[in-house]
Amino acid sequence: MQAATVSHSSHESTRWEASPFDLEAYLERIGYRGALTPSRETLRALQRAHLAAVPFENLDIVTGGEIRLDLANLEDKLVRRRRGGYCHEQNLLFATVLDRLGFQVMGRGARMLVGEPAHQITAVAHTLLVVRVAGRDWLVDVGVGYVGPREPVPIEAGVEVRHGRWEYRLERSPIGLWLLRHRRHDGWFNIYQFGDAPYYRADAENHNYHVSHHPDSPFVRRIVAQHNGATERLGLTDLELTVVRPGASPERRELEVAELPDVLRESFGLTLSSEQEGNLLRRAETLAEVSSGERRDV
Structure with missing residues (x-):
């Protein structure tokens, strides 16, 4: 692994929190000892390592706690206390890691379908990432539970990828958005759809409050x-x-x-x-x- 000085990089993004962050502790949490150069290979390896180590969960909500998205709380919960989280927590933390390593990371908001037809209009409620590597955009999502992709997916209409034996497809939906689908035992399953509009931490904060408090x-x-x-x-x-x-x-x-x-x-x-x-x-x-x-x- 490269020297840990990258955890103190001067690179800052207008999208991701610039507070101090212990990158070494995060890498230990996910058991990652590979390269840290901002390449497609590093991105793929980090995503797989993160998913292997950090589960998707909502246990703070159902036990009377609060979900906070500032970097200090995310680091304490997901890294130090070795807990998991849902999309807003996991993807904001992962975006911060990628940003510190020099990746170009952009947020996007998705409309969850969870098997519903693609013409169904649902509210934007999910946080995902788009990472640009070598001039190409990749869908990266470590926070969509056990149906999500395990590796980056190139953002191109009609692309199909295999992550081991798991299969995914990205296409344009009937309402003109990007549609992520997963092949299950019974056919293609619609996960969510998303557009190209910028999405910021403030958007995630707003959606996080709704999904962690609304009775439905x-x-x-x-x-x-x-x-x-x-x-x-x-x-x-x-x-x-x-x-x-x-x-x-x-x-x-x-x-x-x-x-x-x-x-x-x-x-x-x-x-x-x-x-x-x-x-x-x-x-x-x-x-x-x-x-x-x-x-x-x-």
């Missing part, structure tokens, strides 16, 4: 943890654990409430404080009671 937000209503693995992807939604492998139907298992802390620790690498764990178990017990009552009513 899935991140307010559900327990969520996901891991985007190279050969296996894991998703926890409330007390249902899903395992997805390339080309195969998902495998699902209902968890007992008492299993939850061990599953989070062993499958997702997430260890909560005793207070958070207690709050999470109480939340899960309520979910289990509601589910049991619904089954009795059927």
Whole structure:
């Protein structure tokens, strides 16, 4: 790995926070020891290492905490405390890392589809990145859970890429936006669509507040943890654990409430404080009671 002096680079971007940042600690967190030159190869390797180490999760929200996007809080949570986060947290942190290394990084806002048809108009609520390397733009997203790409995707209409055995396609949607699709066992799945308009930290802050407080937000209503693995992807939604492998139907298992802390620790690498764990178990017990009552009513 190159000398760690790059963590104190004088390069600053108008888009990303210029506060002090411990790049060495971040690289240790994701287990990265490769090159740090701003190349496509470095970008690809960093994205894969980040996804291997940092899970997607909303546990602060469902245990009574707040999601803060300033760099100091992101560094403390995702790096020092070795937690995960959702799109606004992960992509802002990753953008800061890339920016410090000399990459040209631009934010974009996406309209999540999650399987809905591409003509469906949904609100902008997702933060993603566009990184320019050697004159070419690449879609980079480390914050879209276990359906997201594991490597940069060239922003070109009709391009199809394979990340190991996972397949992705980028095309133009019926409303003229870029449409990211993922091939599942049952065909192409629409993830989200996005345009070319600039997107800044202030936009992410606004969307972050909405999705972490609105009562209809899935991140307010559900327990969520996901891991985007190279050969296996894991998703926890409330007390249902899903395992997805390339080309195969998902495998699902209902968890007992008492299993939850061990599953989070062993499958997702997430260890909560005793207070958070207690709050999470109480939340899960309520979910289990509601589910049991619904089954009795059927």
